[in-house]
Amino acid sequence: MSSIFEVSPRCKELQKKLIDFVENDCLPAEEVYESQVGTGDQRWKTVPPIMEELKAKAKSLGLWNLFLHKSYPEGPGLTNLEYATLCEITGRCPRVAPEALNCSAPDTGNMEVFAKYGTAEQKQKWLVPLMNGEIRSAFAMTEIAVSSSDATNIETSIQRVGDHYIINGHKWWISGAGDPRCKVYLVMGKSDPNNESKYRQQSIVIVPADTPGVQVVRPMHVFGYDDAPEGHCEVKFVNVKVPVANIIHGEGRGFEVIQGRLGPGRIHHCMRAIGMAERTLDVMIARVTDPSRRTFGRILARHGTVAADVAKIRIDINAARLMVLAAADKIDKIDAKGALRDIAMAKVMVPNMLQRTIDLAIQAFGAAGVSQDFPLARFYAGARTLRIADGPDEVHIQQLARYELMRGDDIREKHKAVLARRDQIYAKGSKL
Structure with a gap:
């Protein structure tokens, strides 16, 4: 630490x-x-x-x-x-x-x-x-028919009829929906599709899992893993009826809710990813320093490329950890919204670091690295998925670039001031 x-x-x-x-x-x-x-x-x-x-x-x-x-x-x-x-x-x-x-x-x-x-x-x-750990839950946002990395594309309908909402939509990759303990969904959809603000069209409603019309179609597989019993499922909501009291935070507040939900959650994912990277490095070191495993007369760790990989992994893990802890610290001192840049940087850097780390470890293990005998194959599936889950890399990079480029006017003004001061110095004969 x-x-x-x-x-x-x-x-x-x-x-x-x-x-x-x-x-x-x-x-x-x-x-x-x-x-x-x-x-x-x-x-x-x-x-x-x-x-x-x-x-x-x-x-x-x-x-x-x-x-x-x-x-x-x-x-x-x-x-x-x-x-x-x-x-x-x-x-x-x-x-x-x-x-x-x-x-x-x-x-x-x-x-x-x-x-x-x-x-x-x-x-x-x-x-x-x-x-109390008595039940489990699912969050239903991602949809099968639209590019859900832009959540304004969400098409699930949340229509108010009297004292109820009627929900119709087709979701997938809904984590936890396969679990027999899953008793409640938080469902994101459009309650006001004509609102002039595209960020005020969405709402989130509570849907008990046993509500008529909730249909768990199938579990999705991630590189062959189904992650049972929780799973990541395709789910349909067909004329699902819930009371208006099941709205979360009021109509049109869906984006506000998911931003409050995802900021800290992304940090949690990133820190768990660093723990996975540390364990990956541990099993890799155990493998390459094993005296019984030799190639060309030397243990694997004595080969320069393997030793260099170990060193690079250590550098990457330590750097990633500091970035995530800095983001978590900023969330504490300001809030998740004020730490968006830091969260975006961590969300891009850490899963990529983890994927590289696991890939190098698999290479050191050889065929065993992609087998069920070691955790690396499952880790790799999780790491690769994390570069898509909770916003793909490209979304976070685009967001980060936007924040950085907003500084353009100020930077150009500062540069003009430097040039003006240089001209003054030249005019005075290089006397400050």
Whole structure:
């Protein structure tokens, strides 16, 4: 962990507990978890028993719901910076550790939506059981028929009829929708498609998963992984009827809600990615320093290209960590909107760093690197997906470029002032 960003003594104690929990409980449970998921249709009906055991232990250790910022009374009192350092630890075991702590997506983002924007009734009905780990949730935004990287393209209809909304839309890549514990969706759609502001056309409504018309069509596969039992599903909403009381934060506030939801969430993803990169480097080092594995008379680490790759990975991980912690720190000191540039930089840099790191490790492993015997193949699928999820690289790069180019007028004026001062100096015979 970086020492230039100070965290509280309590956070440091949580770091110690969490490191022990991840290394001694979660990592050894990875294969057990996968074996308990089941096969065929059972993959979408079975919750691995080992997960409930890990959750019980995490609760007993005080490692529960760590994600919610200290500004929320329901949270544990940590800053975004402090939680970011904990995210890195859970990232070493991304399939098991975050859920064991009730800190896995999409639930964390949805819980924050309920905590920040929900009414007292909405919090009691949905936030409480989510924070207790009794149910799970899904966030339905991405659509099959439009380019959803521009969320203004969303076409799902949210039409008010009397005291209800009628929802019609076709979504996909809806994480968590396959889980038998998924009891609620937050659905983004257009409630006012003719509003002159394209950012005021959208709303978010609460849809209980058992509402008639909610149809989970199929799980999507990511490089062959279905991520059961949570999954990333294609979902249709056909004449789904919910009360108007199910609106989140009022009509036309959808963009405001997703910006409040995604900012901290992107930092969480990035720090978990750094934890994945650290574990990747660890397994790579273990492989290339193994005395029994030799090529051309030398262990792999003695080959210059392999050693150079290890060094480059270390540089990249450390640089990425500092960037993400700086973004988390700015969110704490200003807010997510004020940290947009920092978040955008981290969201581009970190997944790319992770993808390069895993790719180099796979190369060092050879054929074993793409097999099921090591975590690298699944890590790679996650890393590549992260460059699309929560906004593709291109969106964040475009946003960052826009912020930088806005400084053009000021920079040109400063340059003119420098030239004018140079001319004055020449006119005075080089006397300042």
